[in-house]
Amino acid sequence: xxxxxxxxxxxxxxxxxxxxxxxxxxxxxxxxxxxxxxxxxxxxxxxxxxxxxxxxxxxxxxxxxxxxxxxxxxxxxxxxxxxxxxxxxxxxxxxxxxxxxxxxxxxxxxxxxxxxxxxxxxxxxxxxxxxxxxxxxxxxxxxxxxxxxxxxxxxxxxxxxxxxxxxxxxxxxxxxxxxxxxxxxxxxxxxxxxxxxxxxxxxxxxxxxxxxxxxxxxxxxxxxxxxxxxxxxxxxxxxxxxxxxxxxxxxxxxxxxxxxxxxxxxxxxxxxxxxxxxxxxxx
Amino acid sequence: xxxxxxxxxxxxxxxxxxxxxxxxxxxxxxxxxxxxxxxxxxxxxxxxxxxxxxxxxxxxxxxxxxxxxxxxxxxxxxxxxxxxxxxxxxxxxxxxxxxxxxxxxxxxxxxxxxxxxxxxxxxxxxxxxxxxxxxxxxxxxxxxxxxxxxxxxxxxxxxxxxxxxxxxxxxxxxxxxxxxxxxxxxxxxxxxxxxxxxxxxxxxxxxxxxxxxxxxxxxxxxxxxxxxxxxxxxxxxxxxxxxxxxxxxxxxxxxxxxxxxxxxxxxxxxxxxxxxxxxxxxxxxxxxxxxxxxxxxxxxxxxxxxxxxxxxxxxxxxxxxxxxxxxxxxxxxxxxxxxxxxxxxxxxxxxxxxxxxx
Numbered sequence: 001x002x003x004x005x006x007x008x009x010x011x012x013x014x015x016x017x018x019x020x021x022x023x024x025x026x027x028x029x030x031x032x033x034x035x036x037x038x039x040x041x042x043x044x045x046x047x048x049x050x051x052x053x054x055x056x057x058x059x060x061x062x063x064x065x066x067x068x069x070x071x072x073x074x075x076x077x078x079x080x081x082x083x084x085x086x087x088x089x090x091x092x093x094x095x096x097x098x099x100x101x102x103x104x105x106x107x108x109x110x111x112x113x114x115x116x117x118x119x120x121x122x123x124x125x126x127x128x129x130x131x132x133x134x135x136x137x138x139x140x141x142x143x144x145x146x147x148x149x150x151x152x153x154x155x156x157x158x159x160x161x162x163x164x165x166x167x168x169x170x171x172x173x174x175x176x177x178x179x180x181x182x183x184x185x186x187x188x189x190x191x192x193x194x195x196x197x198x199x200x201x202x203x204x205x206x207x208x209x210x211x212x213x214x215x216x217x218x219x220x221x222x223x224x225x226x227x228x229x230x231x232x233x234x235x236x237x238x239x240x241x242x243x244x245x246x247x248x249x250x251x252x253x254x255x256x257x258x259x260x261x262x263x264x265x266x267x268x269x270x271x272x273x274x275x276x277x278x279x280x281x282x283x
Numbered sequence: 284x285x286x287x288x289x290x291x292x293x294x295x296x297x298x299x300x301x302x303x304x305x306x307x308x309x310x311x312x313x314x315x316x317x318x319x320x321x322x323x324x325x326x327x328x329x330x331x332x333x334x335x336x337x338x339x340x341x342x343x344x345x346x347x348x349x350x351x352x353x354x355x356x357x358x359x360x361x362x363x364x365x366x367x368x369x370x371x372x373x374x375x376x377x378x379x380x381x382x383x384x385x386x387x388x389x390x391x392x393x394x395x396x397x398x399x400x401x402x403x404x405x406x407x408x409x410x411x412x413x414x415x416x417x418x419x420x421x422x423x424x425x426x427x428x429x430x431x432x433x434x435x436x437x438x439x440x441x442x443x444x445x446x447x448x449x450x451x452x453x454x455x456x457x458x459x460x461x462x463x464x465x466x467x468x469x470x471x472x473x474x475x476x477x478x479x480x481x482x483x484x485x486x487x488x489x490x491x492x493x494x495x496x497x498x499x500x501x502x503x504x505x506x507x508x509x510x511x512x513x514x515x516x517x518x519x520x521x522x523x524x525x526x527x528x529x530x531x532x533x534x535x536x537x538x539x540x541x542x543x544x545x546x547x548x549x550x551x552x553x554x555x556x557x558x559x560x561x562x563x564x565x566x567x568x569x570x571x572x573x574x575x576x577x578x579x580x581x582x583x584x585x586x587x588x589x590x591x592x593x594x595x596x597x598x599x600x601x602x603x604x605x606x607x608x609x610x611x612x613x614x615x616x617x618x619x620x621x622x623x624x625x626x627x628x629x630x631x632x633x634x635x636x637x638x639x640x641x
Contacts, residue, residue, distance in 0.1 A: 012305070014305065043540065048536045142305050233564050233583065236562065236564040237579070
């Protein structure tokens with residue numbers, strides 16, 4: 001499978017976004033790529049999954065898994081961006097601590113989002129402070145919030161008629177739609193409820209981002225039939241497998257580019273330590 | 284410590300609030316709990332934001348339908364009643380704003396770019412819409428139980444802090460000294476901020492913003508009033524707050540964090556519910572009857588281990604939070620897919636035996 005420079009992983013809550021983002025980051029790191037794993041939530045989910053003492057900060061730091069990680073918040077990105085103009089971080093920080101700017105950041109909806117996207121795409125737009133990585137893997141928000149994130153540049157570009165904000169927004173929007181640079185993984189499970197939501201998401205994102213989207217079906221049961229003598233268990237597994245088959249057919253009709261990940265039955269940190277993964281298989 | 288059945292625990296409440304991070308089955312659980320109460324003869328209103336398509340379909344609701352956002356559920360076996368309120372945050376927020384600033388003012392405001400963005404995209408507005416709806420429904424004497432499903436968000440505490448944040452947000456205008464937002468910036472000698480804003484966002488945006496704040500300045504106190512009523516209701520002894528979480532490690536961390544934040548804000552959580560805690564087919568002592576080293580045995584052992592771990596984690600939380608008056612409970616994974624109203628009603632009927640206190 002071919003990985004692009006910037007990779008977003010999104011999907012319904014509980015589908016395993018963080019787990020899969022970590023697997024992708026580890027997979028690329030094992031291919032000797034320089035990888036940054038980015039979390040956008042205010043608190044790290046990866047830290048407990050990786051069983052590490054120290055969590056990520058805004059400034060990238062190393063993990064024992066061969067990739068770097070960072071916890072990125074809109075405010076940090078904005079401060080950094082503005083500092084690159086004023087040249088003095090202290091002044092910028094002061095401005096940002098004022099309630100006016102706090103309000104502005106809240107009022108101009110999407111300014112936070114825009115700052116994050118600006119940071120993530122800076123290398124590709126050759127504008128502002130950037131990172132030196134082959135791949136940036138983003139553990140993004142769940143579907144609804146992700147939509148506001150991705151639409152922020154378009155909306156802001158529209159609501160302002162001239163100026164640097166407009167041109168920057170438009171450029172970011174362009175990059176996000178460039179399938180040679182940016183890739184989107186949307187998570188699915190072999191269950192009907194999450195699949196309904198996935199179908200809606202694909203309908204909404206599909207048109208603008210078609211080329212860049214891959215569906216990632218998680219928690220696939222790694223067996224084809226049950227050999228158990230325990231009838232309760234056997235019935236359960238077989239009904240799960242029937243459902244798996246049904247949803248597999250459904251997703252095949254729904255989207256061309258689909259990969260799957262087996263249910264991980266050991267601790268994630270142990271799973272990632274393996275040198276070669278049976279991860280991310282064809283559907 | 285209460286150890287009564289779920290029916291007993293909920294018997295004396297008139298407000299039931301479900302909180303938890305996304306994807307834990309919070310909405311489904313709130314709906315089946317509402318159905319259970321209706322089955323027990325109570326007159327129930329359930330408020331939910333953005334339920335999944337499947338769920339609305341199963342409940343026979345048309346969430347897309349214009350204007351109508353409340354649906355009465357009429358199923359066999361419900362001796363009480365259930366009204367489901369589907370909250371469209373944008374619409375509800377508009378309802379609130381227009382009723383407080385007046386039609387003509389609203390007419391102008393609705394064309395303001397910033398207002399449009401805020402009513403559509405700001406999470407605070409969505410959260411506020413949910414609690415505003417709750418306050419509205421609660422006024423209604425037709426119900427003896429209101430079930431509130433809080434909106435999905437990365438950090439649930441956001442929901443409870445939203446009114447405060449929204450109030451702060453609208454309060455620039457009401458600092459007292461200055462009537463004009465831009466004057467205010469200048470008075471604080473924040474030339475740099477202003478320059479940055481103009482450079483970044485352009486003069487047009489700045490003037491839109493100015494218009495926005497002069498139009499909504501008066502909303503601050505109204506938001507405050509709604510918030511006060513909401514908080515009052517939440518803090519009464521007949522209000523019951525359930526924190527729903529799944530058995531995964533990172534989400535248990537979230538639950539811990541949430542509990543701490545809730546306590547800081549003087550909200551008391553009444554019950555910790557581990558949802559989809561284990562497979563109920565493992566709830567017996569039968570052998571798996573599987574070949575050594577087979578993939579299926581690994582799978583079986585994995586689910587077994589998960590079940591033990593779920594229990595262990597609850598016990599850990601119990602010890603840790605023993606100073607709080609909390610009930611710990613768990614609900615097993617019963618059937619992955621709710622295919623029909625029968626599936627839902629089966630779950631509702633068996634709820635008492637499945638939802639067990641640990």
